[in-house]
Amino acid sequence: MNAGLLLRGDAPPGPGFRVDEGRCFPIRQGQEGPGPVVYWMSREQRVQDNWALLAAQDAALARQRGLVVVFTLTPSFPDASVRHYDFLLRGLAEVSQELAGLDIPFLVLCGHPPEELGAFLDRLGPALLVSDFDPAPAKRQWVVEVASQRREPMVEVDSRNVVPCRLASQKAEWGAYTLRPRYHKLLPHFLTPIPALLRHPFPASVQGAFPLPELKASLRAVYRDAPVSDLEPGARSAARQLQQFLTQGLPFYAQRSNDPNASVCSHLSAHLHFGQLSAQRIALAVQAAPAPQDAKDAYLEQLLVRRELADNFCWYNPRFASPAGFPDWARATLDLHRADVRPHLYQDSALENGETHDPLWNAAQHRLALRGHLEGYLRMYWAKKILEWTDCPEHAFELALRLNNRWLLDGRDSNGYVGVAWAIGGVHDRPWSERPIFGKVRYMNLEGCRRKFKVDDYIAHSPRPVAPLAD
Ligand SMILES: Cc1cc2nc3c(=O)[nH]c(=O)nc-3n(C[C@H](O)[C@H](O)[C@H](O)COP(=O)(O)OP(=O)(O)OC[C@H]3O[C@@H](n4cnc5c(N)ncnc54)[C@H](O)[C@@H]3O)c2cc1C
Structure with missing residues (x-):
């Protein structure tokens, strides 16, 4: 099936098709309904510079139909905290305003995405469903579920890469x-x-506003961490x-x-x-x-x-969130050093609270938790020390990923899975000279940091928690 033909329709009266076909991946063929074109916004929470939304608009213009944008909010996303939902919902409020200015209705549905979206689409009878590209397992599963229930054609557009x-x-x-x-x-x-996304000339009537306060109240975030203020x-x-x-x-x-x-x-x-x-x-x-x-x-x-x-x-790599996804050389070398003596071993809570013997590491952990951000160089050091100070690589990987995803505002991203897997499991790296605990996985130490930057200044300017961070 040709994604371009699918999106173009029969008689394009609009600006033509502005999106490269290479970005469009047909999920399913189907029977077009009498309703508008629907863009299921998920990973790409923006109005302008969004190829998926542009593709949906071009498809709607070609069919002289309305265009509707819908976001499905799951109240209990894996590892999500209040700070993530806060960032997301305040961003969506802006999306809603901007779309209203372009005569494009925007709805947020709350619940299990395939169910909520399916019921909504049943009422709308869309011509076409456009979604955005996302390797996250939950999103992939939702796409499969939605596609298996629907009649209309569905196309995925990669607007992230x-x-x-x-x-x-x-x-x-x-x-x-x-x-x-x-x-x-x-x-x-x-x-x-x-x-640019254009003011949409064909109306679409849909029921529903953007009840932000009610949505906020219905969230069941895993962690109650305060929103990031910086x-x-x-x-x-x-x-x-x-x-x-x-x-x-x-x-x-x-x-x-x-x-x-x-x-x-x-x-x-x-x-x-x-x-x-x-x-x-x-x-x-x-x-x-x-x-x-x-x-x-x-x-x-x-x-x-x-x-x-x-x-x-x-x-x-279907095992991207597990040590099984590490390259063979890294798994072998970490295994060989499994029984090495660990001079420092910490409980998870001591690490999460930033209570180790290393003031630089503690400062990094406090920044990550209190500001929701950490500088790239210190993310490497932070994760590598978790490998050094826990009892096995599997535990280190699980803990580093959990802290990463819980506290960082950019957590739960492909970059995070790869960053942690790079630091602990040599993903996208090469073998280095062998040493205790790490084997041939690249090692970092405090002295190396001191050579790169003024460690004491960094520590002095880092925030300190007023209460324990670990639950
Ligand atoms: C252990 C570890 C955990 C990490 N966790 C995350 C995470 O959860 N979410 C996240 O987005 N990034 C993560 N990274 C990658 C990187 O550290 C951050 O993207 C970067 O520090 C964010 O700050 P910035 O936007 O100022 O980056 P800049 O230096 O300004 O870089 C610009 C952009 O390039 C991308 N980028 C930079 N470094 C990398 C990298 N190493 N790999 C992939 N993309 C990169 C990011 O999108 C970043 O915003 C992690 C890295 C490591 C080593």
């Missing part, structure tokens, strides 16, 4: 070095200007943050991104995780910025190759 994940590679890559050459060949084709959610805040980064951080990124005191990183990962900002928009802005080329190259390597490599891992 600049080079669509399925095209960048057809298999789990060994590392950035294997993805990079192919990725850069495809990049110029996909890194194009992004057209970072404002939403696309507008993300755009401001990007502008600030382009002038204040980007020019120094190549030299100083490993110095957590330097504040040259973009701090955009939470907005990216919730889809409030498009990586493609960032990449275009970075390309056009008056910064040194080595800074742009270094930043784009992280934003494009490393970030999209993470989706590649989670999409093609």
Whole structure:
């Protein structure tokens, strides 16, 4: 089946089809209903720069139909805390406002997504259902459930990755070095200007408002952690943050991104995780910025190759959230060192509370928990010490992932699964010289950190909890 034909319909009166067919993946063929085109927004929580929403609009224009956007909110998402829901809902409030200004109705349904969406679509009889791309197992399962119940055609559009994940590679890559050459060949084709979403000329009538307070009350977040106050959610805040980064951080990124005191990183990962900002928009802005080329190259390597490599891992490796997903060499070497003496062994609660003998590690844990963000270099150090200070790699992986996903605002992202698996299980890395506990997995220590940055300054400027963090 040709996704482009499916989306185009018979007689396109609109701006034509503005989305590259390579981004569109047909989930199911079907019988078009008499209703509007529906975009099931999930991972990409933004109005502009969203290829999935553009594809849905083009399909609606081609059919002279209305366009409806629907978000299904599950009240108990795995590992989600109040801080994640707060960031998400305040971002969605902005989405709702912006869509209203373009005459596009927006609804939030609360409950088990396939059930709620199915009942809603039954009432609407849509022409077509468009969803966005997401390797998260829960989302993949929902897509399968929705597709198996529906009659109308369904198409998935990859709006997260600049080079669509399925095209960048057809298999789990060994590392950035294997993805990079192919990725850069495809990049110029996909890194194009992004057209604007238009005011939609065909009305769609749907029932339902955006009852934010009622939705908030119905949430059953796993953790009651306070919302993060340092970072404002939403696309507008993300755009401001990007502008600030382009002038204040980007020019120094190549030299100083490993110095957590330097504040040259973009701090955009939470907005990216919730889809409030498009990586493609960032990449275009970075390309056009008056910064040194080595800074742009270094930043784009992280934003494009490393970030999209993470989706590649989670999409093609079904064991991405388990030590079984580590490469063979890493599993073998960690196994060989399983019985090594651990000079420091901590309970989970001591680690979560940041009560170890290492003040740098404690400062990193306190930042992660209290600010919901941690600088990239310290994330590596933080996770590697969890391997060193717990009884086995399996426990270390489970705990690091749990703390990562609970406290970080950008947690539960492909980047997080890969970051933790890189630090503890050598994913996308290579064997290094052998040493206790780590075997051939890359090691980091406090002295190495001292050589890179002023550790004492970092500790002095880190927040301290007033009450224990662990439940
Ligand atoms: C143990 C560990 C856990 C991590 N957990 C997460 C997580 O839960 N969520 C998350 O988004 N990232 C995670 N990362 C990746 C990375 O550390 C963060 O994306 C980055 O620090 C976010 O800060 P920033 O936006 O200022 O990054 P910048 O340095 O400004 O980078 C720009 C963007 O590039 C991407 N990026 C940067 N570094 C990486 C990387 N190593 N791998 C993949 N993409 C990258 C991110 O989208 C980031 O926002 C983790 C890394 C490690 C080692």
